[in-house]
Amino acid sequence: MRLAVCDEQWLFVSVLAAALTQHGHQTVLTTDEPSVLLDQAADIRPEVCVLDITTGSPSAVEVAEHLAELEPRPAVVLLTDSCQEGVWEAHERGFLQGVVNKSCAFPVLMATIDRVAAGERVSEGWQQAERRVHRGVVDALTSRELEVLRLVVQGHSTQLMADQLGVSRHTIRTHVQQVLRKLGVHGRGKVARAAAAAGLVDVATLSSTEGTQG
Known part of the structure; x- marks a missing residue:
């Protein structure tokens, strides 16, 4: 090697x-x-x-x-x-x-x-x-909010997330707002970086999805 x-x-x-x-x-x-x-x-x-x-x-x-x-x-x-x-x-x-x-x-x-x-x-x-990992953010998110977070990082639209999770668009918007609040960011465009900093996604995921946020 x-x-x-x-x-x-x-x-x-x-x-x-x-x-x-x-x-x-x-x-x-x-x-x-x-x-x-x-x-x-x-x-x-x-x-x-x-x-x-x-x-x-x-x-x-x-x-x-x-x-x-x-x-x-x-x-x-x-x-x-x-x-x-x-x-x-x-x-x-x-x-x-x-x-x-x-x-x-x-x-x-x-x-x-x-x-x-x-x-x-x-x-x-x-x-x-x-190992000073950001466990506070991880513990604060519910399992459904973690699912929504990962879909947001992947660049999915509100409708697509609603279809995948079998819930309404209103429910997705509520989950997204909770995720933003707990991560301490405003707007989906900053979610990926905040999630990576908290150890919720790795840099490979971040690199492959940057530029898809809107």
Whole structure:
């Protein structure tokens, strides 16, 4: 597998890259500068990027968001001992496919790399309390409101949602208004971003439906 490794500690980058190479991976880039990774990623086409950026700019989350714009898009594993603000939101939204604590054994990282490359979303070495997922919004929505939310994100009209759920247009409009209120947004056009930020839809769903809202 083609890997890129970026960590602010050059010695750690070198040791990790050597270990990954010994276990059969092709490490196509090792750097301690996130700007180098972003400049070269489109050309070197890594399948998975392993990174840790805790200081300076761009942040790990910003790097992951930029990498998500590439085609083909690499999976991103954050290997860190300190999660910055926004990490768990990025994980829920699908920008960071893996978040691994540096205290984990090397085989855990190896397994995570394989799993994210296969399309999984992975978290290893973190207590549930450390994962600041937006559960308040999830818990506030009823099961029917969640159904309506996902149909709104998919760009369905009020009539189509009413037909699919077997209810009246008035009932759908009521549900949509409740969803908007609980997400704290005004207008359907902002629902997708708010839903992704709350971990209710992933970034792939968001990307495929953006531009259909009206």
